[in-house]
Amino acid sequence: MKNLLEVDIKVPNQTKYLRLIGQIGEDVAGALQKFNDSDPEELAYHINLVLTEAMANAIKHANKNDPNKDVHISINLTDDQLWIRVYDQGQGFDISSADMQTPDPELDHGRGVFLIRSLMDSVKYRRCEKGNVLEMYKSLRTTHSNYSEE
């Protein structure tokens, strides 16, 4: 399995950096187009959204908007797998209550984890050395892939 791309970035715990991280996600999606036949615009949007939601959760719920903390994001792309890990420095938050059911459309909150779960194949939240990591995985295997091993 070739490691095509690895991005590691640490940003201050502020929502103004969501745009930057989302844009990096869109650029990674651009790299994926070479071997994946999904709709380029849709894939770029989905990766942008997953990163935005995960990072906003880390900033607000785990790091409690503390400006002295950081969020560390790692994106790992191989020929058939996308891993996104978002590390916080907080006490963690409960993602188990947000299951796969569509959130009540009348509620004005609580759609973030649902969106991540809808767009990724697996989502885990676990403790790590300095806090917690939200680990998200998506398989990039497609039945009509035009990518071939060199």
Place this chain on the structure above:
Amino acid sequence: MIVTSKDFDKAVVMSIEEERLDAHNSNELKSQLMNLFEEGKANIVIDLQNVRFIDSSGLGALVSGFKNAGSREGNVKLCGLQKQVKSMFELTRLHRVFEIFPTEEEALASF
């Protein structure tokens, strides 16, 4: 957040002049809507044609406005949704909550 508002007989059209509606600026959208409600304007069309990206906070701010308008016997309707933005409304079933129109004119005509 940059928004422009135009008053019409039946409703106010609020255009979001931002490419992203996310956790960084969604609270500002909530406040802008509250300002209109406090001026007694409860029928609002939100034009999203410039919005290329919306996250759960942006959707939440729109739902909050929708509920506030409803409690004032008004309504919040949407127009100009780009393809990917519209798909977020479908994924979260919010396309069944909001009345969504292709254009500002059609949205205004529905009041």
